Amino acid sequence: SSPTQSDLRTPIVAVLGHVDHGKTSLLDKIRGSTVIEGEAGAITQHIGATAVPLDVVSEVAGSLIDPTEFDLPGLLFIDTPGHHAFTTLRARGGALADIAILVVDVNDGFQPQTKEAVSILQDSQTPFVVAANKVDTIPGWNPNPDSPIRPTYEEQSDRVRGDLDDKLYEIIGELSDAGFSSDLYWRVQNFRANIGVIPVSAETGEGVPDVLTVLMGLSQRYMKEEMEVDVTGPGAGTVLEVKEEQGFGTTLDVILYDGTVAEDDTIVVGAKNEPIVTTVRALLKPRELSEIRTEKRFDQVDSIAAASGIKIAAPDLEDAMAGAPVQVVRDRDTQDVIEAVTAEMAEVAVETDEDGVVVKADTLGSLEALVNSLEEVEIPVMRAEVGDVAPRDVSVATTVDDETFRAILGFNVEMLGDAAERAEQNDVEIFRSDVIYQLIEEYEAHVEAIET
Ligand code: GTP
Ligand code: MG
Numbered sequence: 001s002s003p004t005q006s007d008l009r010t011p012i013v014a015v016l017g018h019v020d021h022g023k024t025s026l027l028d029k030i031r032g033s034t035v036i037e038g039e040a041g042a043i044t045q046h047i048g049a050t051a052v053p054l055d056v057v058s059e060v061a062g063s064l065i066d067p068t069e070f071d072l073p074g075l076l077f078i079d080t081p082g083h084h085a086f087t088t089l090r091a092r093g094g095a096l097a098d099i100a101i102l103v104v105d106v107n108d109g110f111q112p113q114t115k116e117a118v119s120i121l122q123d124s125q126t127p128f129v130v131a132a133n134k135v136d137t138i139p140g141w142n143p144n145p146d147s148p149i150r151p152t153y154e155e156q157s158d159r160v161r162g163d164l165d166d167k168l169y170e171i172i173g174e175l176s177d178a179g180f181s182s183d184l185y186w187r188v189q190n191f192r193a194n195i196g197v198i199p200v201s202a203e204t205g206e207g208v209p210d211v212l213t214v215l216m217g218l219s220q221r222y223m224k225e226e227m228e229v230d231v232t233g234p235g236a237g238t239v240l241e242v243k244e245e246q247g248f249g250t251t252l253d254v255i256l257y258d259g260t261v262a263e264d265d266t267i268v269v270g271a272k273n274e275p276i277v278t279t280v281r282a283l284l285k286p287r288e289l290s291e292i293r294t295e296k297r298f299d300q301v302d303s304i305a306a307a308s309g310i311k312i313a314a315p316d317l318e319d320a321m322a323g324a325p326v327q328v329v330r331d332r333d334t335q336d337v338i339e340a341v342t343a344e345m346a347e348v349a350v351e352t353d354e355d356g357v358v359v360k361a362d363t364l365g366s367l368e369a370l371v372n373s374l375e376e377v378e379i380p381v382m383r384a385e386v387g388d389v390a391p392r393d394v395s396v397a398t399t400v401d402d403e404t405f406r407a408i409l410g411f412n413v414e415m416l417g418d419a420a421e422r423a424e425q426n427d428v429e430i431f432r433s434d435v436i437y438q439l440i441e442e443y444e445a446h447v448e449a450i451e452t
Pocket of ligand 2: 023024025079080
């Protein structure tokens with residue numbers, strides 16, 4: 001790549017949306033079509049992410065893109081498997097994803113997790129586009145595999161196009177209710193002021209060139225300055241998952257958004273209590289698809305630069321937490337880095353009120369998302385912590401003054417010990433769900449029942 005390119009980091013694109021609306025299929029299509037395009041540079045599979053280099057983007061986008069207009073190296077896509085990982089991903093207040101695609105099934109429209117995604121994108125001020133997916137399922141749709149969407153859209157019969165328009169207007173209406181003005185992407189001039197809606201089919205590939213074009217344009221136009229980072233400096237990233245891996249013990253799946261991480265680097269990782277200080281034993285990448293039949297699932301690399309997805313094997317990672325920061329110490333003072341990581345953790349440790357409900361969640365990211373959502377509907381929070389619902393939480397919930405706050409809202413967590421019995425005995429109401437909206441609705445219904 002040219003010297004300009006190596007100074008610019010790859011923008012990180014989060015793919016978000018309700019379950020089954022086609023996030024993974026859309027990425028599969030991008031991966032698949034780029035394999036078919038052949039000659040273009042290789043696509044690389046990262047841990048939790050897929051890197052699509054600029055030449056591949058421009059191959060797929062064809063006439064829609066003039067690659068000489070771009071100097072960003074490409075796009076790094078992060079799939080978000082269901083709701084849980086999505087909130088984890090949002091953990092660092094939007095630090096991780098530079099831009100996002102919100103995938104909405106045109107038939108299903110806005111669903112709880114779509115709304116949640118919109119509200120979190122709003123909070124973190126992450127620019128996004130909407131992929132109105134599964135257009136091929138409109139009855140009578142005449143497919144044009146892998147082609148740009150606008151001519152395809154215009155070639156449909158009036159009835160089919162009318163059907164699609166009705167569904168698109170519903171999505172545009174939902175976005176408007178959420179405070180965003182939006183339109184079909186080819187009518188949008190300023191993608192920061194207006195959300196572009198791109199009709200697409202992850203099945204037939206129509207609209208996929210448009211998705212890549214819009215994302216590349218959006219990054220190039222609005223993200224370029226943020227992409228000018230020193231990718232040789234000490235690495236910084238976010239833990240996506242903490243996983244046991246045979247032969248490696250506890251490992252971290254990390255999205256690196258700044259600098260470089262290398263074998264033998266000392267790293268500081270946010271954890272349940274004190275940050276962990278440890279040494280990188282191995283950096284692991286998934287094997288290329290062509291080598292999938294070999295025994296080993298991973299390839300080892302000496303070092304890797306942002307933006308990328310990497311598995312880090314190191315001792316003492318058991319208490320590390322999804323959503324927590326990771327920083328490479330390199331030639332800095334270890335104590336300074338520990339303080340920086342502690343400060344970053346505290347930023348997410350949520351501000352609490354004198355009187356209010358108790359909130360528990362499985363990750364920092366989901367905790368943050370839940371507390372933000374409660375704040376929006378003016379439900380005060382007395383204590384917010386990562387972890388399962390413990391008997392101690394029940395004790396805390398009994399100390400409230402206002403009866404309606406005798407409640408624990410748990411997102412994606414289990415019950416520990418005799419917490420359930422104790423809650424029962426002490427009239428503490430426990431709500432658990434892995435959908436934020438549902439938690440809030442159930443709690444609100446409970447409050448209403450008390451008050452009437
Ligand atoms: P989660 O990861 O569970 O949140 O779902 P997802 O958003 O990744 O959805 P996924 O890509 O797994 O797709 C769900 C289903 O929808 C699968 O059966 C896909 O084959 C189907 N699907 C996705 N996109 C399209 C599309 O454009 N057209 C049609 N006809 N089916 C689609
Ligand atoms: Mg998926």
